[in-house]
Amino acid sequence: QVQLVESGGGSVQAGGSLRLSCAASGYTYSTYCMGWFRQAPGKEREGVATIYTGDGTTDYADSVKGRFTISQDTAKVTLFLRINNLKPEDTGMYYCAAVRIALGRGRGCAGIGYSNYNYWGQGTQVTVSS
Numbered sequence: 001q002v003q004l005v006e007s008g009g010g011s012v013q014a015g016g017s018l019r020l021s022c023a024a025s026g027y028t029y030s031t032y033c034m035g036w037f038r039q040a041p042g043k044e045r046e047g048v049a050t051i052y053t054g055d056g057t058t059d060y061a062d063s064v065k066g067r068f069t070i071s072q073d074t075a076k077v078t079l080f081l082r083i084n085n086l087k088p089e090d091t092g093m094y095y096c097a098a099v100r101i102a103l104g105r106g107r108g109c110a111g112i113g114y115s116n117y118n119y120w121g122q123g124t125q126v127t128v129s130s
Contacts, residue, residue: 002026002119004096009124016086016128022079022096022121032098033109035117036070036081038126040092048094049081050109054102059110063089086128093123 008020020036035050049070050059058070069082079096097117103109 004121006121006124011127020081034098037095038092057108059108095123096121
């Protein structure tokens with residue numbers, strides 16, 4: 001059973017930066033899509049960044065390209081999301097999620113919808129003030 005625990009959220013002013021972390025445990029020897037998703041009040045959950053553990057392919061939502069960076073530590077037990085130049089519209093609850101899956105090299109996880117992810121953390125709140 002994979003368990004995910006997020007941390008690193010907070011309240012920041014626009015233009016600031018944050019690094020979110022997701023500590024993972026319970027992995028089997030396999031490949032996973034791992035991603036960061038966010039949900040603002042009254043809005044649907046959206047994927048912002050994903051990484052395929054098999055080859056490290058990353059994908060980003062258009063709204064965050066150039067500002068968000070997803071990465072893993074070498075032991076692949078911690079997932080990170082570096083957020084630069086925060087904007088008020090980045091406000092929301094940020095969730096780490098994972099799904100065990102095997103993909104072709106270079107394909108990435110962009111086509112895997114959030115409903116397919118079966119492991120979720122409890123979320124960490126990011127609030128950006130203007």
